[in-house]
Amino acid sequence: MMANKTLQFAPFNSFLDAGFWHNLSDKKLNIYGLDETPKPIHGFYFNGDPVGVPCRMNVEYTAFDEDFKTPARCFKTLGTLHTTNTIETFKECDKKSMLVQSGKQVWEDIISGKALEDPTLLSRFLLLTHADLKKYIYYYWFAFPCLCPPCDVSMVTAPVTLDKAFSSEQIKNLESSYDNFQSSLSTFVGYFLVTMDTDIQVLKIKNMEKYIADPKKVLLAFADPCTLGWEDLIALAEALTHFVHVIAYTVNDFKQSSTGKLYSFHCMLQIFRGDKLEEVQVLCFRDHCKDGVRDVTRSLVFTVKLTSIKQLTECPKCVGWEKNERQKLGPRTVNLSSSMDPSKLSESAVDLNLKLMRWRLLPELDLDQISRTKCLLLGAGTLGCNVARCLMGWGVRKITLVDNGKVSYSNPVRQSLFLFEDCMQGGRPKAEAAALSLQKIFPGIDAQGIAMSIPMPGHPVSGGSLQGTKKDVQQLEDLIKSHDAVFLLLDTRESRWLPTVMAAAHKKIVICAALGFDTFLVMRHGVKSDTETDTSVLEPLSSYTTIPGDQLGCYFCNDVVAPGNSTRDRTLDQQCTVSRPGMSFLASALAVELLVSLIQHPKCGKAEADTSAKDDHLTKDLPCSLGLVPHQIRCFLSRYHQVLPACRAFDKCTACSNTVVNAFKKEGVEFLLRVFNEPSSYLEDLTGLTQMHLETLDTEILDFSDEDDSFMDMS
Numbered sequence: 014m015m016a017n018k019t020l021q022f023a024p025f026n027s028f029l030d031a032g033f034w035h036n037l038s039d040k041k042l043n044i045y046g047l048d049e050t051p052k053p054i055h056g057f058y059f060n061g062d063p064v065g066v067p068c069r070m071n072v073e074y075t076a077f078d079e080d081f082k083t084p085a086r087c088f089k090t091l092g093t094l095h096t097t098n099t100i101e102t103f104k105e106c107d108k109k110s111m112l113v114q115s116g117k118q119v120w121e122d123i124i125s126g127k128a129l130e131d132p133t134l135l136s137r138f139l140l141l142t143h144a145d146l147k148k149y150i151y152y153y154w155f156a157f158p159c160l161c162p163p164c165d166v167s168m169v170t171a172p173v174t175l176d177k178a179f180s181s182e183q184i185k186n187l188e189s190s191y192d193n194f195q196s197s198l199s200t201f202v203g204y205f206l207v208t209m210d211t212d213i214q215v216l217k218i219k220n221m222e223k224y225i226a227d228p229k230k231v232l233l234a235f236a237d238p239c240t241l242g243w244e245d246l247i248a249l250a251e252a253l254t255h256f257v258h259v260i261a262y263t264v265n266d267f268k269q270s271s272t273g274k275l276y277s278f279h280c281m282l283q284i285f286r287g288d289k290l291e292e293v294q295v296l297c298f299r300d301h302c303k304d305g306v307r308d309v310t311r312s313l314v315f316t317v318k319l320t321s322i323k324q325l326t327e328c329p330k331c332v333g334w335e336k337n338e339r340q341k342l343g344p345r346t347v348n349l350s351s352s353m354d355p356s357k358l359s360e361s362a363v364d365l366n367l368k369l370m371r372w373r374l375l376p377e378l379d380l381d382q383i384s385r386t387k388c389l390l391l392g393a394g395t396l397g398c399n400v401a402r403c404l405m406g407w408g409v410r411k412i413t414l415v416d417n418g419k420v421s422y423s424n425p426v427r428q429s430l431f432l433f434e435d436c437m438q439g440g441r442p443k444a445e446a447a448a449l450s451l452q453k454i455f456p457g458i459d460a461q462g463i464a465m466s467i468p469m470p471g472h473p474v475s476g477g478s479l480q481g482t483k484k485d486v487q488q489l490e491d492l493i494k495s496h497d498a499v500f501l502l503l504d505t506r507e508s509r510w511l512p513t514v515m516a517a518a519h520k521k522i523v524i525c526a527a528l529g530f531d532t533f534l535v536m537r538h539g540v541k542s543d544t545e546t547d548t549s550v551l552e553p554l555s556s557y558t559t560i561p562g563d564q565l566g567c568y569f570c571n572d573v574v575a576p577g578n579s580t581r582d583r584t585l586d587q588q589c590t591v592s593r594p595g596m597s598f599l600a601s602a603l604a605v606e607l608l609v610s611l612i613q614h615p616k617c618g619k620a621e622a623d624t625s626a627k628d629d630h631l632t633k634d635l636p637c638s639l640g641l642v643p644h645q646i647r648c649f650l651s652r653y654h655q656v657l658p659a660c661r662a663f664d665k666c667t668a669c670s671n672t673v674v675n676a677f678k679k680e681g682v683e684f685l686l687r688v689f690n691e692p693s694s695y696l697e698d699l700t701g702l703t704q705m706h707l708e709t710l711d712t713e714i715l716d717f718s719d720e721d722d723s724f725m726d727m728s
Contacts, residue, residue: 025058025070025238027155027335032074034144034151034349037096040077041144042364046372047098054092055081056138060203060236061300068238070138070157086195086300088203088236090136096144103143103152103344108334115139115158116331129219132204141344146365154344155335160328169292172315179314186213188309191298203236207296229294232314237297292316363455367408377638380408382612387411389492391467391512392502393443394418396526398430399601400500401451401460407609411459412451413492416444417466427594463492469507470576473690482689483682490515498608501525501568507576511685513567513668514677517541522611522618525568526604528592533600536645537607538669539565539662540618562619565644566660569668576667593650603646610639622659665700672700 045052054076058069070090075081083089093115097103115137121127122134139156175184187207194215195201206216209230297313337343364380371378388409390397393416401412419440425431430450435441448462465485468474474482493499493515501509501523509525516523516538523538542563569576614620614637622644635641644659664670676684676699687695697703 026067028069030073052094054094056090057083057087092138095141120328149350157333159333161330169316172313175312176310190215207232232294232296234296384408387496389496390414390500393447395597396502398428403605413461414444418443498522517669526600531650535603538567559621566662567669570663570666667696
């Protein structure tokens with residue numbers, strides 16, 4: 014009754030693990046970008062699922078691995094991933110052409126004989142995707158290329174289960190030979206020969222020519238992932254004649270139309286046998302486990318009639334796009350916004366703008382270098398809050414804030430990381446409140462707030478506070494040494510002195526920002542070279558178009574007096590920084606942009622400073638992909654005017670000169686205590702400013718005397 018029945022097949026069902034979408038998102042953001050070229054991926058199937066489980070083609074997190082390894086006793090499939098940048102492209106792309114191209118790959122591997130050497134080449138699938146990375150909604154469509162035979166494949170004998178075709182001894186020998194065969198390979202192979210001469214043997218398909226001499230003693234076998242019994246299959250075949258069954262050799266690693274599988278296997282056979290072999294025995298090997306005991310007796314054995322395809326001169330028609338949940342040809346969607354880890358969602362989402370910037374505008378932008386930069390913010394007030402927010406926007410992941418103040422009721426409206434609740438009960442420490450706020454905004458940030466004072470010149474250290482001062486000095490130096498960039502965002506001039514000295518000693522990048530009422534200064538300090546520069550041999554500044562980064566001055570280099578207590582005998586309005594509300598946002602943004610430009614420059618902190626802001630510089634091939642890297646940015650908001658001055662380091666600077674830095678390295682805290690207790694006289698004497706003042710005064714007196722003599726002569 015079964016003779017000459019047309020062989021029908023059951024389709025695979027695609028099964029994607031959630032980890033696949035996590036990995037795809039990461040690849041899209043960090044590697045693929047806007048690249049839409051096809052990418053190789055992998056999948057696998059299993060021929061031991063229990064009854065009732067549909068044929069599954071699995072794609073997991075490891076699908077992108079070059080050294081992809083299948084799980085135990087599973088079979089590898091080769092996939093091609095097509096990612097689109099827009100949903101319109103996903104809908105409108107030429108899906109027929111994609112499928113035809115994949116079918117041609119299978120066909121070429123058959124006619125070239127490559128499939129005999131490596132049968133996994135017959136197992137192919139396509140995956141067309143569009144990832145909405147803002148909403149974490151993924152659109153996808155699987156295809157399992159199936160070559161349509163020129164005529165139907167008919168069954169000569171009805172299928173029987175293995176326990177009816179083989180004796181119990183033969184089944185044991187088959188199991189043993191199969192295990193030995195697969196263990197000798199680097200990965201399980203789903204297509205093989207079973208010979209029954211004097212003993213059961215499992216052999217590679219490439220041995221077909223040798224063992225096909227007696228077809229009655231050779232079975233063409235494949236790992237069959239189908240769990241249907243033959244009676245179920247007949248019912249399925251009568252109801253759904255266009256479905257494909259896995260009964261014949263799993264050519265496509267993913268869910269693939271079994272019609273194509275059988276046909277590919279048929280083609281391969283006919284190429285070697287021509288028209289001589291009209292019938293072949295097929296073994297659908299099902300390696301099940303029942304109650305912990307191996308059971309292969311549900312495998313099927315039957316005979317099919319083959320038709321020669323040698324008359325075909327081109328690749329046959331190819332079908333195979335998967336139907337969706339409604340059993341219609343169309344894509345599927347998966348929404349992972351609720352199931353994915355919110356912190357991981359946040360981590361990838363916050364970087365999306367940066368990745369888009371690199372994809373479309375700046376391919377050379379090194380986002381990894383930015384994210385690795387550890388930033389120390391000295392001051393957690395108006396500037397500190399805004400700088401921290403802007404650093405997070407650039408992808409910086411390590412931010413440490415230092416401040417000894419508490420949040421007051423006047424702060425939240427100007428300082429963007431604080432809320433009204435932070436002012437209650439005397440106010441929370443600013444640094445700690447700011448760090449906590451950063452973590453609430455983005456859980457992936459490594460933010461730390463440290464409440465501490467920074468010792469300053471002009472603020473004497475008494476005996477009772479000596480140990481506390483030494484502790485603060487050591488803690489500040491440890492912080493500066495453990496970070497890559499230091500932001501000076503403090504209220505007073507003298508509070509910037511000690512960090513400037515320490516950063517110069519440890520050759521750290523320093524970005525300084527200072528506010529006036531309607532003016533601000535943003536500048537970077539020069540990063541000294543390992544060898545001291547002899548200022549006496551430097552060329553005049555007028556001869557430079559740019560100033561080398563290791564010769565740039567610091568915040569104190571334009572001063573001819575040492576820093577002291579700037580708040581002594583001053584009223585409240587003179588002690589507080591009084592500025593237009595928008596000034597801190599402008600200055601903070603430029604401070605962060607200046608740091609990022611430095612990081613992207615090949616010389617980093619030693620990048621040259623351009624002394625001109627002429628537009629013709631923008632037409633040059635600049636070393637930094639983000640443009641110019643100035644030394645200073647001075648803004649006059651009343652005129653909405655901005656200039657980019659630059660100055661060379663002052664050899665008598667009270668903060669970054671070699672004299673001061675070397676004294677700090679040599680004497681440490683003892684040197685600092687003298688500065689704190691007698692700032693003007695000691696620092697000015699040490700650096701030579703006192704002598705310079707005297708020489709200047711003598712020159713002025715002499716000039717006045719000369720002018721007086723001339724007057725007398727004229728009279």
